[in-house]
Amino acid sequence: QVQLVQSGAEVKRPGSSVKVSCKASGGTFSNYAISWVRQAPGQGLEWVGGLMPLFGSATYAQKFQGRVTITADESTSTSYMEMSSLGSEDTALYFCAGYTGSWRLDHWGQGTLVTVSS
C-alpha cells in the first residue's frame, strides 16, 4: 500500500515562495502519477497540477501556470511543489495524491497547511 508523507506547515510572507515535499513509500514511484490539490479554508478541492515521473514533464492548471513548479526526485521517491509570488488567496491546505499509471487519486498525503500572512 502506497503511503504519502508531506512536509510540515509553513508560514510565508506575501510575495515569497514555498516548497512543499511529498515522500512516497510502498510502491514504484516512477509509475506513479502525483497530483497536487489544494483546499482553501472552508472551500472545495482544486487541482494545482501533476507529474508522472516516467514521462518527466509536469502539467498544470491554467490558473497556476508560470507560478507553480512540480518536480520529482526518483532517487528519494519524493515530489515537490513550489509556488511563487504568494498572496493571501494561496492560504490553503495542500495535498499530494496519486495512483499508479492514472490520474485517479487513490492515495493522499496528510496535507500541508500553507499560511500567507504579513
Place this chain on the structure above:
Amino acid sequence: DIVMTQSPDSLAVSLGERATITCKSSQSVLYSSNNKNYIAWYQQKPGQPPKLLLYWPSTRESGVPDRFSGSGSGTDFTLTISSLQPEDVAVYYCQQYYTTPLTFGGGTKVEIK
C-alpha cells in the same frame, strides 16, 4: 476544462434513509477504447484528506461499505448511500480523471436530519 457540477450543495437525511448525490460533467468522460467512465467519488471528513470511495464510477475501493454505490455514464453520474449511518456525515466530491486539468465537483455536505 471539464466542469463538474454537483447537486445538491447540502443534504440532510434521517439515519437509515437513502442519500443521493448527482454529478454532471460538461463533456463526456467515457473513453471509447475501453468503455470506461473516468469518474471517481471521494468522502472527506473534517480535518482529514479526502478518501477514495468509488471509481469507474461504480467500483468500490477496498474496504468501502456496500451501502455506497455509484452509477451513470457519459455526463451524468450518481452516488447513493442506501442507508445513512452516523459515520457517513461528511462532504462528498466527484472528480473526473479523463483528462488534465483534473476537475472536481463543488462538494455535497451530508448531514443527519
